[in-house]
Amino acid sequence: MEPLTLHSFPRAIVHIDGDAFFASCEQSRRPKLQGRPVVTGKERGIAASMSYEAKARGVTRGMRIADIRKVCPDAVILPSDYETYSLLSKRFFAIVRRYTPDVEEYSIDECFCDLTGLRRPLRMSYLKIAERMKKELDTALGFTFSVGLAPNKVVAKIASKWAKPSGLTAIPGRELHRYLAKLPVEKVWGIGPNTSALLQKHGVHTALEFAQRAEEWVQQHFTKPFYAIWQELNGRFVIGLETAPHDNYSSIQKFKTFTPASFDQAFVFAQLAKNIENACVKARRHHLAAQRVVVYLRTQTFQDFGREVELSGPTCFPNDILKAIRPAFETLFMARTPYRATGVILLKLTEAYYGQLDLFGEAIRMQKMSNLYECVDTLRAKYGKHTLFLGASFLAHLEEQHAGERGHVPDRTAQLLPGETTRKRLGIPMFMGEVT
């Protein structure tokens, strides 16, 4: 076989992936769970993440809890504790940044980083640096990571997947063809079922067969993103890293499942209104106002339907948002369809400020609303979150969110330290279980 390129690492890109991240976060802080099948996502009713023990038993992502109990009766099914996962995710990126500032936080459990040029200052080969990063991650977080080193992002992703879990694979440019020959083309990052079906029609089955196609042919038959993938499969570096740090509050999201599912339009709207009220509470706490809102409904069959609504001005008051999204809700809601969840995302957040004057008395109204909600927030802080709410969400407050099965509260929220509240806790992850 002829190599695709003769250069080993013209760029040194590393992809790091936390192995079964959420489930591993749980196992590493609770020795009782180690070696056992663990699944997170109880509060959503489906598996969000599962430990390798659970995967071995046939549990897959998105599987319903009821089905998990059938295929793996001894599985430990836990509610997601996003607070802890985010804290550990931040640590993950911080450790990678000990080596290089060029880090793309691709998702909560994955990142890319660029090590190009660091061999001399760190006096180590690229492979050695990747090894050190992995070792530091594994020890500091208490579970394993899979690492791939390659000349670009597409190949780095192939490398990190090559020997999961806890793998470390380096694919230098001149070895690239050996790996691609064994890789079905649909396993390449960014190549979906449709593209892979089209490629099969052209007789392309492996990633290598795709890489070996003529450049003109690829440009002729495929769109730009696929041409970029083709170039990277040939060892070039074309897909850059997005290293801008993520702004935590660039959006506020509230999503809640309710059981049993409901056909009742008023009830589903009340659920949505409750989410909007809660999202607004959070926005006000951070002195933010939204300019755009997305509302969505999830059916019993896990189909999501959403609409985006532009607001007339930035606001953090549910009254304004409810009025604006009402028509969108009515077009979304379908009769005779059971719904299981509603969600809202506040977007285009800006600093909440109502100083601007206008012709229509809007400033006065906003000042009034601001005074009103200051009182509402004070009352809630004193007497509890659900002391005062809008009539629109009344139906959602009548009963527990989940009839029958009570409580999907993560353990950490249930184990508060002196001085902590359900809303504010120490930003340090906790070892769980009895310490004797």
Place this chain on the structure above:
Amino acid sequence: MSKNAAYKLVTHLMDGGWIEKDAAGKLLPGPLFHAVPVLGTVTAGFPSPAEEELADTMSLDEYLITNKEATYILKVNGESMIEAGILPGDMLLVERGAEPRDGNIVIAQIDREWTMKFFRRRGRQVFLEAANKDFKPIHPQEELKIAAVVRAVIRKYS
């Protein structure tokens, strides 16, 4: 930059007291170059502590935590370290992956449980010892799994 422009700039800086010229015509930093920070007005014989001094202080976080990314908290339940002054309900700051030394308090993992004990090393042998007469030392049969080393104990009184 032309010679003339450079000369003009240098003269300007000299006038301002930022730089000086020595006998050979070489440029030297002037008295204003390393300006001495003013620490505050002297009223009773001592300068008042100014910002400058605060730069050398650390937060409680920095004081208690060395390896930030590997530090975890946990809550004590048992009484096995009571004679070392660690009580049930105390909060510990522990560091994952740190190399334990003889006499350190560690969090070990035994039979799928966390346990907190003194780490003892006698030659090649290692064992765990409680700070409570009711507990016997633990001599591990197999490999001893040390999850973390205790760095600090916090007890908050309300």
